[in-house]
Amino acid sequence: MHQFPKDIGWIEVICGSMFSGKTEELIRRVQRAVYGKQKVQVFKPRIDNRYDESAVVSHSQHKVLSTAIERAEEIFYRLAPDTQVVGIDEVQFFGSEVVAVVEALANKGLRVICAGLDQDYQGRPFEPMPQLMAVSEYVTKELAICVVCGNPANRSQRIVSSGERVVVGAAGAYEPRCRKCHVAEPAEGTPPQTLELFD
Ligand SMILES: Nc1ncnc2c1ncn2[C@@H]1O[C@H](COP(=O)(O)OP(=O)(O)O)[C@@H](O)[C@H]1O
């Protein structure tokens, strides 16, 4: 892991498909910060109520206390004055304003750890993750195991029928797949995702 600088803030992004271990890694970093006697606060979007209304919970049931918020700006007025580390899970569910919020925190000298999906169910970049990755100091990409072929999986296959980008769910609604086994359901009016370069 990185040798982190002292006395300045920075942004860490943990991205990847569903089940790749983003939340476990967020919890691991938060716990290590607590061991280091840092004052830590964790936030998640209220819409993510899958395993708990407020705690951040991984698919493997690792858990950390958090505050569920509607909008990213709420972090500003829920932040304790002595907080040094901010963790944010499911960051893809916040609007583009989360980028300015996270940047403001890092500029104030906080360490900000953001975990989120980099691709939606069709394999498209899941905004605001690309923007967050661009302005962050550190990006970690996690991979799951493809449930079809066993290769490393960077995509999330939706296995329930919906053309909405946001559909909260876990096993039973999504499964991790590699690029070969993932099938992007084309939404009406969108161009094909890939070019056929070879016969
Ligand atoms: N196909 C899979 N590949 C990898 N991990 C899986 C898979 N299915 C279930 N898991 C479980 O999911 C855990 C990761 O959960 P989590 O950190 O919540 O992932 P994410 O936040 O990326 O969705 C793994 O440690 C493992 O216990």
Ligand SMILES: Cc1cn([C@H]2C[C@H](O)[C@@H](COP(=O)(O)O)O2)c(=O)[nH]c1=O
């Ligand atoms: C691919 C995809 C996922 N979602 C939802 C499904 C889950 O509620 C979260 C991702 O959770 P995880 O911690 O990464 O497992 O996002 C969605 O709304 N839209 C999608 O395209």
Ligand SMILES: [Zn+2]
């Ligand atoms: Zn596969």
